[in-house]
Amino acid sequence: MTTARPALDPELRELLADMPLMSRLNPEVLAQLRQLPSPPIEPLLEHRQVDRRELTVPAKDGAPIPLSVLSPASPANADRTTAAPCIYWIHGGGMVMGDRFSQIDIPLEWLDQFGAVVVSVDYRLAPEATGTVPVDDCYRGLLWVAEHAAELGIDPARIIVAGISAGGGLAAGVTLLARDLGNPAIAAQMLICPMLDHRNTTTSSRQYSGVPGVWTGEMNAFGWASVLGDLTDAEVCPYVSPALAEDLSGLPTTYIDTGSAEVFRDEDTDYATRIWAAGGQAELHVWAGGFHGFDALYPQAHISTTARRTRTDWLARLLELRRIAAPLTPADGDRP
Template sequence: MLANPAPPFDPELAAALAVVAERIPPTLTPEMIPLMRQAPRDPGLDDVVASVGAVHEERTIAGYDGAEIVVSIYRSAGHSLAGPGIYHIHGGGMVLGDRFSGVQSFLPFVASHGAVLVSVEYRLAPEFPDPVPVEDCYAGLVWTAANAAELGIDPSRIIVGGASAGGGLSAGVTLLARDRHGPALKASLLIYPMLDDRNETISCHQIQGVGVWDRTSNFTGWNALLGDRRGTDDVSIYAAPARAADLSGLPPTFIDVGSAEVFRDEDVAYASRIWAAGGVAELHVWPGGFHGFDGFVPQAQVSRAMVETRNRWLSRMLET
């Protein structure tokens, strides 16, 4: 018997895993990255944009070291008043995804709260290893804040957020903004964030060959980002925020995660250390949830509860 058996999956989620595995296998290895990058863009995205009365605009801006990157901007047609801003960073294990991945979750807030959504196309590892991804993301945040008036954003009401690797990069960007005295963030939304390159927590060892994004996948993503530095003392807190010794001075932070996924323990620890530093964090650990379950099985009861809870928090942040 294993010393630390994995928690069981929620019954609804477990029943759906076979179908999920046809799209996303439990384990990602380096040779799979090129094929996975060929996944088509969500064909329903344009319909969602139209349904909330938003318009989509692209801008080319300066990323890390002056290289060009693209941001997508979503705002209501005729948007003029300065409202809240959502700065979105997509997931994909540091090696997959694009600026359209995950924006559907935030588009309704364009209609309900007059939010302006900016999503950044940061460059991916392994072609662009650390510090490129997090620095691209920070450059996009600085650009958003500097152009807030033209975008229709109140610069004091910018929330940064993303899922998985996007959650980890959001945490890294939040630390950069604090340490460089950059944009003053209203809040950080970390959706099952990827925070710790060391891959040695109990939850990392529990999830192998099951669910979505197992321990081997985690090695694949972190090795692509950090190379031989992964697991050594030569890793920046902005690349792996779990390594930050000081989590004081952060904006209110929301963290959610499943109980049956690799990131559980590092995410719980991150919230606990924000509290220990006197900060504000809201943490939810959803029983039986595998990584990304709310997106893969949105009709499950636990998925609906997760999304509703997250959206209530985001609404509160956008309204104040």
């Protein structure tokens, strides 16, 4: 019996018709995909006034974690006294591919719009790195950024953790870690079509299995198997598979978006629902006819520009509320 699926947005369907699609990943295909060069970041920076800094910070086991720090350039004689918001960016790629420059055009829009400092992390990939290594790498990078906020010109009260696909899942895991360890403070998390649940058993997972696509149920199973290795379900950590977290209380305000025509639709909507049930604040958008990562692949499509603008509007409201609230904090001398 053919599984019914939500129809694709008509414009996206036309664009997708010219793209070669797969249904499965395996080690041989992954090796071929990894040989493809990453889109260069230089064309994205050449029309922007950006200071770029490349550095490494130590992982839990001492391995180097590369970070790219992209800051709005200030005139040489400028006296910049206002610390900037920070977008801590975690890239997608199923936890098996991609690098810190993947999908970097998305947070660069917020550098343009808000003068945000963008920090993008290069976590180690599966299957070479398994278990908690990728999420630990992301957490260590975030911790370093928070500890060096003054040096980087970052307002530590306005650090937003953001990621797409696997990066969205890692962003959720990092935010859970920061909550449970009590450090660092995170103002908000933005989870773009996040990869949250290793069980791969939702209705949307089944709807997008057995058919070619941008990211299918079979590809999702391969990605999770690569990062989990020999772990049993009982051994999987909620920081790795955030949908397993029993308690979603105490999280920062959250933005989640997904497409109606993609594998992660149901686990993403469930995560938002559970944040609400725990008394938290989440804004959820399910874009009708959107496939996985549609706005990253085809940013010029109407639905994509709408999705991107909606995220930016949400960030604008968040940052404005943070700016208004700032004078009321004890750190500014208003202790009772």
